[in-house]
Amino acid sequence: MLTSTKEILAAAQLRKYAVAAFNVYNLETLQAAIRVAEKENHPVIIALGERYFDTVDVEGFAALTKALAEKASIPVALHLDHAYQKESIVRAIDCGFTSVMYDGSKFSLEENIQYTKEIVEIAHKAGVSVEAEIGSVARGDFSDEEEGEGTLTDPKSAKKFVDETGVDFLAASIGTVHGMYKGEPNIDLGLLEEIQHAVQIPLVLHGGSGTPDNIMTQAVAKGICKVNVNTEVSLAAVSYLKQAIEEGRQVHLSDMMSGMQKAMEPVMTKFIRLLKNQQ
Numbered sequence: 001m002l003t004s005t006k007e008i009l010a011a012a013q014l015r016k017y018a019v020a021a022f023n024v025y026n027l028e029t030l031q032a033a034i035r036v037a038e039k040e041n042h043p044v045i046i047a048l049g050e051r052y053f054d055t056v057d058v059e060g061f062a063a064l065t066k067a068l069a070e071k072a073s074i075p076v077a078l079h080l081d082h083a084y085q086k087e088s089i090v091r092a093i094d095c096g097f098t099s100v101m102y103d104g105s106k107f108s109l110e111e112n113i114q115y116t117k118e119i120v121e122i123a124h125k126a127g128v129s130v131e132a133e134i135g136s137v138a139r140g141d142f143s144d145e146e147e148g149e150g151t152l153t154d155p156k157s158a159k160k161f162v163d164e165t166g167v168d169f170l171a172a173s174i175g176t177v178h179g180m181y182k183g184e185p186n187i188d189l190g191l192l193e194e195i196q197h198a199v200q201i202p203l204v205l206h207g208g209s210g211t212p213d214n215i216m217t218q219a220v221a222k223g224i225c226k227v228n229v230n231t232e233v234s235l236a237a238v239s240y241l242k243q244a245i246e247e248g249r250q251v252h253l254s255d256m257m258s259g260m261q262k263a264m265e266p267v268m269t270k271f272i273r274l275l276k277n278q279q
């Protein structure tokens with residue numbers, strides 16, 4: 001059923017597991033995410049980025065997600081990922097998203113606090129929870145996100161930010177990247193521990209794709225409750241498509257779509273198993 005993101009992440013924090021937030025763009029990615037979560041009997045967060053508002057009908061997509069969530073045997077949340085515009089946040093709240101991420105990470109700490117606070121007031125009035133980011137996640141290969149500086153999150157600033165904004169979840173930058181890593185991942189788990197001690201709210205890890213399994217499980221043990229996954233799932237579907245075309249197979253579009261869904265499912269399953277391992 002459609003469940004508040006806050007409720008899902010409060011349970012995750014209490015029981016020391018994490019929930020995958022899969023970026024979706026269409027029916028097949030949505031179906032894949034809910035289907036694997038049901039099979040694994042684990043909650044899931046469906047994340048739609050503001051950057052897809054031009055190509056995905058937001059109200060239609062929210063209605064579709066709610067319909068599939070109501071049928072699902074596990075809790076499903078609907079989250080707005082990386083929103084930079086207040087208008088997008090209001091639009092998502094109006095059509096039933098259960099949480100929104102306001103990304104003010106490119107601003108100074110004071111400005112980020114000011115803008116995030118405004119979003120928190122709007123969202124909380126509607127019973128919607130808010131994720132925000134300080135520090136900024138760098139951009140690796142095959143990413144569909146904006147370029148970030150890769151500035152790591154300062155624990156003291158994190159505490160100030162959380163105290164002053166009243167945000168519900170915090171995306172901490174500890175060395176993961178959006179997309180695939182260009183070299184060896186350099187992830188600072190000690191810093192994560194410091195951030196966890198500084199703030200009490202659930203922490204979010206952006207850039208789940210390509211992160212080594214052992215780092216991921218340690219990050220969950222150190223307070224990460226939500227892991228965003230986009231690129232690795234996209235790569236699985238795209239490589240299926242490329243292979244089918246290269247082989248010159250004569251297939252119908254409907255077969256291509258279901259083939260891509262099947263290609264995405266094992267990747268999503270891998271992430272869910274990794275994140276629920278801590279239970």
Ligand SMILES: [Zn+2]
Pocket residue numbers: 082137145178206207228
């Ligand atoms: Zn992100």
